[in-house]
Amino acid sequence: MTFSERILVWYDKNKRTLPWRGTRDPYKIWLSEIMLQQTRVVQGTPYYLKFIGNYPKVHDLANASEEEVLKLWQGLGYYSRARNLHATAKMVVGEYGGDFPDTYKELLKLKGVGDYTASAISSICFDRPEPVVDGNVYRVLARYFGVDLAINSTEGVKYFKKLAREVMNAKNIRDYNQGIMEFGAIQCSPKKPNCDECPLNKSCVALQTNKVGELPVKLKKTKVRDRYFNYVVFMSEDTKMMLEQRKGKGIWQNLWQFPLIESEESLIKESFTRQLNSFDYQPEIVSVDKFNTDAIIHKLSHQHLYTTFWIVHTKGSQQDGGVSFEDVEKYPVPVLIADFLERFKKTYFQ
DNA sequence: AAAACGGGGCA
DNA sequence: TGCCCAGTTTT
Known part of the structure; x- marks a missing residue:
């Protein structure tokens, strides 16, 4: 079995039930992706449910006031996400007739949608063969392939994106992308990954060379x-x-x-x-x-x-x-x- | 290329 | 205390 096939098998058996997991509705996937940027699933989920409850369709969000959107967002942090979310909802309704664009390139033009989110929406909703590279993917790839390039360096970002594209499963990109992220979150976690029961442990470079704890490499953050x-x-x-x-x-x-x-x-x-x-x-x-x-x-x-x-x-x-x-x-x-x-x-x- | 941008959870 | 989280935008 290839790397991506093992990810797919693992995902099929171990995926969590999440409110947005089954849908292909771009509005819901977009909303969940924005909320989960730099945010744990457990923290973002209540907000997702609250937003879907208050704004079932993108039109509802577009018609709300920014003040109301910010109030619902209160406590989730990175408030530019909420402002961009609102602006994009208005854009989708006003310029796209309420339908989200279906390609990576078009999605990238939306406020608050960067490389990761454009890849996620285009692959999960429209089966476009675009690999997602989030914090989970960096970790899984760095460990499995033994890459010690800094994930937040310009060279590292480029390298991991290319690697991600090479090893992805284009036939079932929707499950593969969600699978590798889920795998990173549950199995190949930042601390105490479960290498003993990992389906990739025989071929994981980091595990074989005892470098699981050192990967991925990240450049020092700026001081507080x-x-x-x-x-x-x-x-x-x-x-x-x-x-x-x-x-x-x-x-x-x-x-x-x-x-x-x-x-x-x-x-x-x-x-x-x-x-x-x-x-x-x-x-x-x-x-x-x-x-x-x-x-x-x-x-x-x-x-x-x-x-x-x-x-x-x-x-x-x-x-x-x-x-x-x-x-x-x-x-x-x-x-x-x-x-x-x-x-x-x-x-x-x- | 680096800094700015929240809040919470965990060892 | 430091690190990390389904990152993006600005400087």
Whole structure:
């Protein structure tokens, strides 16, 4: 049996039941693929079900507001995926009459659809002989063929794509592509792969040369940046809070948060109070207090956010931008803000 | 070519 | 703590 035949046999016996597994509906495959980019199946699945429930057809997604889409996406991370998802839904409805393109080349033009996703959709939905190369495939190929090129180097990316094309099963690309990814996720996992019961163990180069733990090779990631966030939770006498939308570049684009003072280090109350002058909004201040004594460390893949929430009670009622506590929960916010709101609610409204 | 972009799970 | 996840886009 060839490599791809063994993958197909293994897949037939070991595949998980997943909500999108049986379908060829490009909308559903596309949605699942976008959600699973850099995201584990267990984390993405509830969101997939939620989206299909709210938007059964691509038209439903296209007709929604970005705000609503972001709210449903809240907590899944990499929010550009949600913005691109929405834009692509509108594009598919507006420019393609509601039907997704059926070739790799055309799919690649859609926002948020790169090499992997274009390959996945074209092969899974339309049987196009395009090999997928995701993190699982890199791992399986690197180990089985003993390739020590860095998977995130330009040369490595090119090499693995070519190798993937050479060893794929073009006759049943739909199952083969899903099979090799499933194989990487279940059998040839990053840590503690099950080599003892692996159908490929006799011919696996990494196993034979005792290099399973060293492959695949990946170039070092960039180091993490520390940032200091001071969120200003203005609370007026009518218990309304000031909320604003993140614009421009950077993290959490188009999501909502409290007015933010970023500093070079943790602030004491005096310096914080002084910096309140920088806002356009200048209410009469009644009190200033830290909500959390120690900074909350919110970790992103590339940033550590040392965060303090300052509760600033103000005189009178909120001007424009005031949001009641019930309404705050309707806005799409980062997990950092959502967690705070949860704790704040318990502290002040119980 | 490298950096930016989230959040969670696991040893 | 560091690594990885059905990657893509921007710099």
